[in-house]
Amino acid sequence: MTARLEVRDLSKAFGGVAAVQGVSFDVRDGEILGVIGPNGSGKSTLFNCILGQLLPSAGTVALDGSDVTGLRPSTLNRLGVSRTFQLLQVFPRLTVRENLILAGQEHRGSRLGRLFGARDAGLGPEADRMLEFFRLGALAHEQAGSLSYGQQKLLDAAMAFMSGSRLVLLDEPAGGVNPTMLAGLRDRLAEINRVGATFVVIEHNMEFVMSLCTRLIVLAEGRIIAEGSPAEVRTNAAVIEAYLGH
Amino acid sequence: MRTFLIALALLVVLALVPADLTGLGLPYPGLKRYGTYILTLWLVTAIAAMGVNLIVGYAGQETLAQAAFVGIGAYLTAIAGKHGVPFGISFAASGLLTFVIGIALGFPALRVQKHYLAFVTLAFSVLCWLVFRNETAITGGVMGLRDIERPILFGLKLRNAQTFYWFVLAITAVMTFVLWWIVQSPWGRAFTALRENPLRAESLGVDVRLYTLLAFALGCAYGGMAGSLYAPLVEFIDPSPFALGPSLLFMLMVVIGGSGTFAGPFVGAGVAVLLPEWLRAWETWYLLIYAALVMIMMALFPGGIVGLARVSVRKRQP
Numbered sequence A: 001m002t003a004r005l006e007v008r009d010l011s012k013a014f015g016g017v018a019a020v021q022g023v024s025f026d027v028r029d030g031e032i033l034g035v036i037g038p039n040g041s042g043k044s045t046l047f048n049c050i051l052g053q054l055l056p057s058a059g060t061v062a063l064d065g066s067d068v069t070g071l072r073p074s075t076l077n078r079l080g081v082s083r084t085f086q087l088l089q090v091f092p093r094l095t096v097r098e099n100l101i102l103a104g105q106e107h108r109g110s111r112l113g114r115l116f117g118a119r120d121a122g123l124g125p126e127a128d129r130m131l132e133f134f135r136l137g138a139l140a141h142e143q144a145g146s147l148s149y150g151q152q153k154l155l156d157a158a159m160a161f162m163s164g165s166r167l168v169l170l171d172e173p174a175g176g177v178n179p180t181m182l183a184g185l186r187d188r189l190a191e192i193n194r195v196g197a198t199f200v201v202i203e204h205n206m207e208f209v210m211s212l213c214t215r216l217i218v219l220a221e222g223r224i225i226a227e228g229s230p231a232e233v234r235t236n237a238a239v240i241e242a243y244l245g246h
Numbered sequence B: 001m002r003t004f005l006i007a008l009a010l011l012v013v014l015a016l017v018p019a020d021l022t023g024l025g026l027p028y029p030g031l032k033r034y035g036t037y038i039l040t041l042w043l044v045t046a047i048a049a050m051g052v053n054l055i056v057g058y059a060g061q062e063t064l065a066q067a068a069f070v071g072i073g074a075y076l077t078a079i080a081g082k083h084g085v086p087f088g089i090s091f092a093a094s095g096l097l098t099f100v101i102g103i104a105l106g107f108p109a110l111r112v113q114k115h116y117l118a119f120v121t122l123a124f125s126v127l128c129w130l131v132f133r134n135e136t137a138i139t140g141g142v143m144g145l146r147d148i149e150r151p152i153l154f155g156l157k158l159r160n161a162q163t164f165y166w167f168v169l170a171i172t173a174v175m176t177f178v179l180w181w182i183v184q185s186p187w188g189r190a191f192t193a194l195r196e197n198p199l200r201a202e203s204l205g206v207d208v209r210l211y212t213l214l215a216f217a218l219g220c221a222y223g224g225m226a227g228s229l230y231a232p233l234v235e236f237i238d239p240s241p242f243a244l245g246p247s248l249l250f251m252l253m254v255v256i257g258g259s260g261t262f263a264g265p266f267v268g269a270g271v272a273v274l275l276p277e278w279l280r281a282w283e284t285w286y287l288l289i290y291a292a293l294v295m296i297m298m299a300l301f302p303g304g305i306v307g308l309a310r311v312s313v314r315k316r317q318p
C-alpha cells in the first residue's frame, strides 16, 4: 500500500541557514503522526515545503503516489490536503460561520457555478454541523475576531476540516489554548481521525502529543533524529539529549 | 427583500430627479439640461468607480489606468458610431475589449507580486494617452472627435438629455445589480478573504491569483463600459479626461467614498463630479481645495464618507 504522503530527502535553506536537511518520512493512511522538536528545528518550514508555501531547495513530496512537489497551496488544498498555521489565522471580520463556509466553498462545484449558485455554496448545514461538533454553535454569527484566543484556535482547526480533506497538517494547534479547551480539542481530533482523516501534528505540548499521536518523528536542527511510538521516543537517548532532557 | 425595496425606491427617486413634476401638482420644476447632464455624468463616473472599487476595495490591488480604460471604451464607441455600428454592439465590445486587456495586463503582473500591477497600469495609462493624442488619423489627436451620435433604442432617439439620462440610469442599475450579485456570492467571500489574508485564503483552496485577475479584469470592463456611455453623453472627446491624472482621481473617489463599501463609488463619484461645479467660482483653487479635503478626510476618516456615515448611525443607536 502506498502512503498518503511520502516526503523524500527534503531540504530547505534560507541563505546560509539550512532549516530542513534531507528529511524523509511517510504518513500512513489513518494515522496521527506527531512532529516534535525544539524551537527552530525546522518543523514549520517542513510543513511549508510540503504544502507549497515554500519551494524546497531539494527533495520531493508525493501525495497518494503522485508527485506534488512545488504545487501551489490552493492546488494542494483542492487535491485534499488542509492545514493550519502556527500563528492564528482566521478571518476576523467574517463571522464564525462565514469562516467555515469560506473554508469549504472552493471545493464545491465549479467557480462559475458558485457565482450563480447559493450564497452559502450549499455548505450551510455542514457548517452548522461543524459548529456543533467544535462546540462553537452559540458563536455562529459573531465576528471571528471577537472570539477568545482559544475559541479562535478551535475555529482555525475546524476550518481545516470543512473541505473534507483526508490529510490535515496542524501546526501547533494547542499553542496558547487553556487546559479544558485543550482536552476538548484533542477529543475532537481523535474523533475525526476515527472516521477516516489522517493527521500530521506539530506540537510542543508533550502531554497532548503523547495522548493523541500514534507515531512520532523528532526533528533537531533540520534533521530527523528519532522516529517511533510515543513510548519509544520518550525513552530515546538522543531525544532526551536534544529536547526533553534539558 | 428589504435591500431590494430600498434599491427600487432609490431608482424611482433617481428617475424622477430631472423630471418636471408640476404637472402632477408638485412644486418641483425638475432639472435644466445642464443639471441633467451633470447627473448623467455622475452615473457614468460611478460605473467606472465601481470597477475601481472592485479592484482596490475588494481585491486589494491598485490600478492607475481606469481613465485609460474609460478612454478605450469612449474612443471605440465614438469611432464605431461614425461607421454606423449600433451602440449596443460598441457597448458590448468596449466591455469585452477592456476585459481582455485587463487579463493581458494582470496575468503577468499578478504572477510577480503585489505592487507590480500599479506599475503596469501606470505604464499602460501613459501608453494609452500617447496613442489617443498621437494617432491623429484615428483619434483626431488633441483636436478630438466631435459630433458623437447618441444611440437610438428600438427606434426611440435618445438625443434628449432626459431620455439619455434614463437610458444611462437603466444601464447603471443593471451594472450595479451585477456587481452586487458578485459581491454577495461566494466570490465576494473569496475576495474578502484574499484581501484580509491571502496566505490563509490560498491554503483554503482560494486561487488568489485567479480571483484577483478576474476582479481586475471585471473592474477594467466597468471602466470600458463607462467610457462607452461617456462618449455619447459628452458628444465630443479628446485625450485629456483619459490621462494619468483622472486615473488617480478615480482611486481618490473610491477612497473618499469608502473603499470596499458598496455605496462608496457613488458617493465618491458624486463628490468628484459636483465639487468642481460648486467650487467653480474658485477656479484655480479648486484642485488645491480638493487635495486638502482628501488629505483631511484620509487623516480623520480612513473609512471614507460611507464609513463615517456608518459610524455616526451606530453611535446614534443605543
Ligand SMILES: Nc1ncnc2c1ncn2[C@@H]1O[C@H](COP(=O)(O)OP(=O)(O)O)[C@@H](O)[C@H]1O
Residues within 6 Å of the ligand: A014, A017, A018, A019, A037, A038, A039, A040, A041, A042, A043, A044, A045, A046
Ligand atoms: N522565511 C524565513 N526566512 C529565513 N529564515 C527562516 C524563515 N523561516 C524559518 N527560518 C529559519 O529556519 C529555521 C527553522 O524555523 P522553523 O521551521 O520556524 O522552526 P520550528 O517551526 O521548528 O520552530 C529557524 O532557524 C528559522 O529562523
Ligand SMILES: [Mg+2]
Residues within 6 Å of the ligand: A043, A044, A045, A086
Ligand atoms: Mg514552528
